[in-house]
Amino acid sequence: MSRGDALLAGEDLVLAHHDRTVVEGVSLSLRAGAVTALVGPNGSGKSTVLRSLARLHRPRGGRVAVGGRAVWGRSALSGKEFARSVTLLTQQRPTPSGVSVRDVVSYGRHPYRAGWRGVDVEGGAAVARAMELTGVTPMADRGVDELSGGELQRVWLASCLAQQTSVLLLDEPTNHLDLRYQVEVLDVVRDLADQGVAVGVVLHDLDHAAVVADEVVLLSEGRVVAAGAVRDVLTGDHLSRAYGVTVHVADDPVTGAIHCRPLGRHAPRTVS
Numbered sequence: 001m002s003r004g005d006a007l008l009a010g011e012d013l014v015l016a017h018h019d020r021t022v023v024e025g026v027s028l029s030l031r032a033g034a035v036t037a038l039v040g041p042n043g044s045g046k047s048t049v050l051r052s053l054a055r056l057h058r059p060r061g062g063r064v065a066v067g068g069r070a071v072w073g074r075s076a077l078s079g080k081e082f083a084r085s086v087t088l089l090t091q092q093r094p095t096p097s098g099v100s101v102r103d104v105v106s107y108g109r110h111p112y113r114a115g116w117r118g119v120d121v122e123g124g125a126a127v128a129r130a131m132e133l134t135g136v137t138p139m140a141d142r143g144v145d146e147l148s149g150g151e152l153q154r155v156w157l158a159s160c161l162a163q164q165t166s167v168l169l170l171d172e173p174t175n176h177l178d179l180r181y182q183v184e185v186l187d188v189v190r191d192l193a194d195q196g197v198a199v200g201v202v203l204h205d206l207d208h209a210a211v212v213a214d215e216v217v218l219l220s221e222g223r224v225v226a227a228g229a230v231r232d233v234l235t236g237d238h239l240s241r242a243y244g245v246t247v248h249v250a251d252d253p254v255t256g257a258i259h260c261r262p263l264g265r266h267a268p269r270t271v272s
Helices: 046-053 079-083 101-112 123-134 149-162 179-194 206-212 236-243
Strands: 006-017 020-031 035-039 061-066 086-089 167-171 198-202 215-220 223-229 247-251 258-262
Touching: 006 046, 006 198, 020 035, 020 046, 020 061, 020 198, 020 215, 020 223, 035 046, 035 179, 035 206, 046 086, 046 167, 046 198, 079 086, 079 101, 086 149, 101 123, 101 149, 123 149, 123 179, 149 167, 149 179, 167 179, 179 198, 179 206, 206 258, 215 236, 223 236, 236 247
Parallel strands: 035 198, 035 215, 086 167, 167 198
Antiparallel strands: 006 020, 006 061, 215 223, 247 258
16 A cells, blocks of 8 residues: 555444443544554543554444454454554553563564464564664563563564554553653654554653644544644644643744643743
8 A cells, every 4th residue: 555545444433341332433544654643631532442443342333444454244354464464552561471572572473473383584684673673672682571661661662563564553652661762762653654654643642742643633532522633633722622621732942843731720821
């Protein structure tokens, strides 16, 4: 597919936890070469939508498709086919005991292993590149149970990158990371999109979304408040309505990107 084509789409999604509907009527498309950020307050349905796109939460209504092919149903993609197209970095991942960083990153190559010996001709190069991109190469032989939360987050991101999918889904990828690695992870996300990957990412930090995203989907109470280009969605009116607090939006004087600032009762005011 060429840049701009929809690689993964959710159409009129209705998602529920047990008998409670938590997402209703949400549609979005992840396009090749673009970053789509899902933002909104806690409980708005962002992560649930992402899990549905990752085939981990079956919709009660609507449809998820990869390259136009349904994810569920008679003609659905097989598990291996899906795993070669879409990967997800979740917020919570296990910490295996007695396993090296290199081994965990290699988990991402599972969809490509063929035969009973698990031959993967391109696996070594893919793992090495993924570790380099995420800055974990120096710790390749360390046990993952020795790592900090931020280091472990980067290792699991490397595992996703080693999977070499055309669609990358990320749920709060900057969690537990210090400022340097927040910036570096966002740079990796942007680089992957510029190479043609379709990226869908859940972010709480609206400034991060403004910097990295091409498109934004703003959710509140399981519904879309606004969707489209960054400057069309991240407005004071939209954000104030979604979050229930006054949000001031202005251009950052250093980056030129949108800067979003919530204003509490004690926020200092500029006197004109």
